[in-house]
Amino acid sequence: MKLDSAGLEILSGGECLNLLASAPIGRIVFTDRALPAVQPVNFCLLDGNIVIRTAPGSKLAAAARNAVVAFEADDFDATFRTGWSVTAVGHARAVSEPEEIARLSALPLTPWVPGTHDHFIVMAPEQISGRRLSR
């Protein structure tokens, strides 16, 4: 078990992806009018990429267009003070090819909020890191 300077277990890339796949919700971190912004989203992993579904005119859709974003998921137990977190950083892109939209539409990724969410954002992690806190 490899520990970082804070005493947290450093997770491997494979563990990070497995934990990400287990999370129903993640948080996309981006810049909105030069300010740091963060938004919880449900998501799906496809071939190691993070797929998010949003409304076409949303702030997120605009901000994540060809931007470098971070994506974070975690799960902590406040009673036992244990848990994990995984952060991925990479370029986000808006999906515009009809074939890719059709493929992504078939994913088990349904919006939690009502309304049209036929805009897909895909982020290919260039860096992925994770930490686990155990007893």
Next chain:
Amino acid sequence: MKLDSAGLEILSGGECLNLLASAPIGRIVFTDRALPAVQPVNFCLLDGNIVIRTAPGSKLAAAARNAVVAFEADDFDATFRTGWSVTAVGHARAVSEPEEIARLSALPLTPWVPGTHDHFIVMAPEQISGRRLSR
């Protein structure tokens, strides 16, 4: 009940602070070497300010020094697809006055990880916003 364009309930500033106060963990969003970064932290609210305790030489301590940061907390139920999120944006500052350090040291804010965490970061929210997703 006021809804945003995505159909989510817009929370008042008071509700946002109450929900923040109920959360054991939040996520601080900052910039690390020009890249978006996010780190889960436990925290405390004091007079409406967000107080974080970290190690003196940590990446977070360096990055949050007089920077504009975002802070997010949320709680979602994946089964019922309900929950809330609150995001605050403001300047973070490192606490250096011994009197203020003494006051913050008395808060019920104990680190989840071993090691010395006698460095305090305080963020005064300049913007706070929240959303609730209910059935």
